[in-house]
Amino acid sequence: MPSAPPASEHLVRHVHKFGGSSLADATRILSLPPLVADGAASTLVVVSAMHGTTNALVAMADEAVAKGDWRAAWQALRARHLDAAAAIAADNAALHDALVADFDALREDLEALTAGDAGDARIARVHGLGEIASSRLVQAALGDGWARLDARDVLVVHPGEMGVGVEWEASRTKLAAWRATHPPQRIVATGFIARGRDGNDTTLGRNGSDYSAAILAHLFDADELTIWTDVDGVLSADPRLVPDATVLPTMSYAEAWELAYFGAKVLHPQTMAPVQARGIPLRIRNTLDPSVPGTWILPENPEGDAELSPVKGLTIVRDMAVLELVGNGMVGVPGTAEKLFAALHGAGVSVTMISQGSSEHSICCVVRASQVEPARAAVEQAFADAFADGRTQAVEVTPDIAVLAAVGDGMVGFPGVAARLFGALAQARVNIRAIAQGASERNISVAIAETDATRALRAAHSAFWLSPQTVSVGMIGPGNVGRTLLAQLAAVLPGLRSRSQVDLRLRAIANSKRMALDHFAIEPGDAIARLHPEGGEPLDLDAFAAHVRAGHIPHALIIDCSASDATAQKYPGWIAAGIHVVTPNKHAGSGAWTRYSALREAQRHSGAKFGYEATVGAGLPVILTLRNLIDTGDTLHAVDGMLSGTLAWLFNSYDGSRPFSELVREARGLGYTEPDPRDDLSGLDVARKLVILAREAGLQLSLEDVDVESLVPEALQDVGVEEFLARLDELDAPMDARLREAQSKGLGLRHLARLTRDGKATVGVVALPAEHACRHTRLTDNLVQFTTDRYASNPLVVQGPGAGPDVTAAGVFGDVLAIANALGSSEGRYA
Numbered sequence: 001m002p003s004a005p006p007a008s009e010h011l012v013r014h015v016h017k018f019g020g021s022s023l024a025d026a027t028r029i030l031s032l033p034p035l036v037a038d039g040a041a042s043t044l045v046v047v048s049a050m051h052g053t054t055n056a057l058v059a060m061a062d063e064a065v066a067k068g069d070w071r072a073a074w075q076a077l078r079a080r081h082l083d084a085a086a087a088i089a090a091d092n093a094a095l096h097d098a099l100v101a102d103f104d105a106l107r108e109d110l111e112a113l114t115a116g117d118a119g120d121a122r123i124a125r126v127h128g129l130g131e132i133a134s135s136r137l138v139q140a141a142l143g144d145g146w147a148r149l150d151a152r153d154v155l156v157v158h159p160g161e162m163g164v165g166v167e168w169e170a171s172r173t174k175l176a177a178w179r180a181t182h183p184p185q186r187i188v189a190t191g192f193i194a195r196g197r198d199g200n201d202t203t204l205g206r207n208g209s210d211y212s213a214a215i216l217a218h219l220f221d222a223d224e225l226t227i228w229t230d231v232d233g234v235l236s237a238d239p240r241l242v243p244d245a246t247v248l249p250t251m252s253y254a255e256a257w258e259l260a261y262f263g264a265k266v267l268h269p270q271t272m273a274p275v276q277a278r279g280i281p282l283r284i285r286n287t288l289d290p291s292v293p294g295t296w297i298l299p300e301n302p303e304g305d306a307e308l309s310p311v312k313g314l315t316i317v318r319d320m321a322v323l324e325l326v327g328n329g330m331v332g333v334p335g336t337a338e339k340l341f342a343a344l345h346g347a348g349v350s351v352t353m354i355s356q357g358s359s360e361h362s363i364c365c366v367v368r369a370s371q372v373e374p375a376r377a378a379v380e381q382a383f384a385d386a387f388a389d390g391r392t393q394a395v396e397v398t399p400d401i402a403v404l405a406a407v408g409d410g411m412v413g414f415p416g417v418a419a420r421l422f423g424a425l426a427q428a429r430v431n432i433r434a435i436a437q438g439a440s441e442r443n444i445s446v447a448i449a450e451t452d453a454t455r456a457l458r459a460a461h462s463a464f465w466l467s468p469q470t471v472s473v474g475m476i477g478p479g480n481v482g483r484t485l486l487a488q489l490a491a492v493l494p495g496l497r498s499r500s501q502v503d504l505r506l507r508a509i510a511n512s513k514r515m516a517l518d519h520f521a522i523e524p525g526d527a528i529a530r531l532h533p534e535g536g537e538p539l540d541l542d543a544f545a546a547h548v549r550a551g552h553i554p555h556a557l558i559i560d561c562s563a564s565d566a567t568a569q570k571y572p573g574w575i576a577a578g579i580h581v582v583t584p585n586k587h588a589g590s591g592a593w594t595r596y597s598a599l600r601e602a603q604r605h606s607g608a609k610f611g612y613e614a615t616v617g618a619g620l621p622v623i624l625t626l627r628n629l630i631d632t633g634d635t636l637h638a639v640d641g642m643l644s645g646t647l648a649w650l651f652n653s654y655d656g657s658r659p660f661s662e663l664v665r666e667a668r669g670l671g672y673t674e675p676d677p678r679d680d681l682s683g684l685d686v687a688r689k690l691v692i693l694a695r696e697a698g699l700q701l702s703l704e705d706v707d708v709e710s711l712v713p714e715a716l717q718d719v720g721v722e723e724f725l726a727r728l729d730e731l732d733a734p735m736d737a738r739l740r741e742a743q744s745k746g747l748g749l750r751h752l753a754r755l756t757r758d759g760k761a762t763v764g765v766v767a768l769p770a771e772h773a774c775r776h777t778r779l780t781d782n783l784v785q786f787t788t789d790r791y792a793s794n795p796l797v798v799q800g801p802g803a804g805p806d807v808t809a810a811g812v813f814g815d816v817l818a819i820a821n822a823l824g825s826s827e828g829r830y831a
């Protein structure tokens with residue numbers, strides 16, 4: 001850690017550092033000036049090499065040392081820089097000449113390497129040429145009034161065990177000398193390169209420009225350091241692995257250090273120390289979108305920050321191995337740990353994680369896979385005596401390990417963080433091999449099998465960053481009901497998210513032919529467009545379900561708004577896999593008993609819910625009412641009434657003034673009928689509802705047990721839907737005769753259903769007197785009477801609109817919300 005200077009000098013106010021991605025070509029370089037024109041009177045810009053340049057230079061140096069051919073690569077790199085110079089400042093001959101001289105010097109170094117005249121300084125000079133060249137380009141792009149600082153003239157460093165260390169006093173002296181010959185002005189400085197104590201060229205190590213910028217910010221006593229990159233800031237996890245990773249608005253130096261050390265790529269791990277020593281705020285911003293606020297890295301997290309999540313970020317380090325020293329004779333013996341770690345130190349092995357149970361029977365540590373064999377050999381040698389006399393038994397190595405680290409200042413003194421992490425890993429079936437948490441409580445690390453790494457990271461991330469009521473939703477069947485439900489979701493979801501923890505993410509949509517899957521979320525209002533024309537991909541219900549059941553989202557739910565038996569076939573499997581299912585589709589509830597029992601059995605095992613309230617009475621609470629009666633110990637004697645919205649509307653409207661067929665067409669147009677209206681007219685739809693209610697009441701009823709009167713003439717039973725609709729008027733004469741006969745007796749027609757406790761079920765048209773309750777219904781009203789022990793002489797009645805896209809979609813939505821609400825914990829988000 002550098003020491004703070006005696007007094008604050010503020011030689012520059014603001015240091016900006018641009019990485020290779022911000023310097024990819026002349027266009028990007030020309031876009032930098034506005035980013036540094038922030039009003040600061042004194043500014044220092046630190047640059048990396050142009051994108052890909054350092055890799056090219058390293059490859060050239062390797063090629064030269066191997067006496068291979070580096071000339072074509074040299075030529076290409078030179079041309080790239082001269083082209084960029086021409087694009088940035090065509091008439092700047094000095095810039096052109098300086099670059100030509102740089103590349104001539106590079107060629108001389110490469111020739112020397114080829115000739116066998118190697119040496120670290122020469123190699124470092126080759127590696128660092130990219131920063132020399134890019135600093136010239138950036139200086140030209142920034143225009144007049146910018147001096148160029150070759151960091152080798154100022155920075156003095158030495159190699160150390162923890163990486164390159166800075167010779168602060170020597171560097172300050174050199175800076176003072178440099179400043180004496182350079183009037184105060186704005187400066188462009190090279191990143192990455194420096195001088196060693198011996199005066200030779202050296203570098204700060206790969207990706208060391210962040211570190212350069214932090215050192216220069218410290219030396220110039222800057223007020224602020226901005227590191228410009230190509231991402232929006234520091235993310236809560238690697239977004240390539242965790243699609244829901246979010247940009248962290250703030251973090252502390254300590255958190256940033258832990259995250260960088262444990263593999264977060266956005267910062268070089270050594271960057272923090274120089275800025276921390278002076279408390280210089282560090283900000284990560286995106287050159288591609290400067291409007292994004294980015295991430296502030298500050299001495300302390302702002303107050304209230306931990307309420308967002310006690311864990312700031314999660315990282316995964318792969319290619320690790322667990323090394324465990326096991327021995328009965330180690331218990332209570334002082335010095336064992338010292339001996340073990342001294343042996344590892346002696347072998348140059350870096351230890352990432354240490355864990356020892358209080359029994360002291362074994363000490364376990366995690367090391368890089370590439371170092372595990374030297375580590376094993378060193379430990380075996382150090383404990384040779386203990387092995388010989390049996391005090392230690394084995395050095396066990398478990399390969400293919402990854403370390404998952406959860407980092408956050410907010411974990412300090414916050415109960416339940418470890419429980420949440422371990423709970424999430426357990427739920428994702430990730431076995432933990434070793435655990436380490438320092439007394440700082442800022443980092444919990446777990447060693448897991450490398451094959452579990454991505455799953456573990458996603459599960460842990462969702463546990464800390466997503467609401468426990470985040471649900472990955474897939475919707476099948478955007479027809480009358482489905483389309484209306486999408487509109488309801490579009491209207492309600494934004495408010496729902498802001499006033500509750502329920503976070504429904506529509507991630508998949510399918511019709512009978514195609515499906516569209518989205519990693520994040522589809523706006524409900526855009527969902528249908530995603531399928532048209534020929535959008536998405538061919539429908540595959542298994543792939544659809546697998547996508548909905550994303551590992552990184554806590555819960556999954558499929559809404560089936562089709563009338564398809566094929567989709568209903570899938571419910572038991574989906575429910576067994578933990579996917580909740582909500583549907584107005586009656587096939588599963590009323591279909592084959594074996595499938596129905598399989599579905600219920602799957603529910604018992606997985607705990608996933610099956611919401612099918614809308615299958616009876618659309619949005620009315622019919623199933624809920626019956627379930628409450630049964631669950632509270634009542635006994636059902638009978639259910640009877642009107643269970644078809646379509647037939648209710650037809651018989652409420654049919655007075656002989658218009659043909660029956662015309663009314664059927666109108667009911668279809670209003671979205672009351674089933675996709676095939678014969679399902680209504682044949683009584684099948686009502687029979688399905690009776691079966692659903694019977695099963696809910698504990699009766700093993702099936703469709704074939706229901707005595708159904710059909711209104712569909714035999715000749716129309718087996719034709720296609722279109723032909724049936726074309727020949728609808730064949731219904732008119734028989735219906736007309738029936739109506740007239742009823743009217744002649746002062747009666748009116750109604751479609752009724754009845755189920756009794758002995759399993760007798762009937763469905764059909766009945767002529768009723770004017771005083772009958774079913775004659776006092778309106779439009780699509782369903783009227784369902786439950787006669788029970790408690791409601792014996794005066795049945796409990798549920799009445800109201802029983803068909804139509806609006807009320808049905810609302811019934812489906814109600815089921816979805818009931819499930820999502822039940823997923824929440826009563827303890828609050830992170831309590």
Ligand SMILES: NC(=O)C1=CN([C@@H]2O[C@H](COP(=O)(O)OP(=O)(O)OC[C@H]3O[C@@H](n4cnc5c(N)ncnc54)[C@H](O)[C@@H]3O)[C@@H](O)[C@H]2O)C=CC1
Nearest residue numbers: 477478479480481511512562563564584585675803804808
């Ligand atoms: N309309 C209403 O008032 C009520 C309807 N229901 C039920 O709601 C469901 C939907 O009814 P509507 O929206 O009127 O039907 P619809 O015919 O307008 O829409 C059905 C949708 O399902 C899709 N689909 C059909 N077969 C499919 C398959 N094999 N795989 C995937 N998708 C498939 C179609 O592409 C279409 O998007 C039906 O099960 C119906 O019984 C339940 C209560 C009331």
Ligand SMILES: N[C@@H](CC=O)C(=O)O
Nearest residue numbers: 644645646673674803
């Ligand atoms: N077609 C059905 C719709 C609801 O289940 C009806 O009319 O009742």
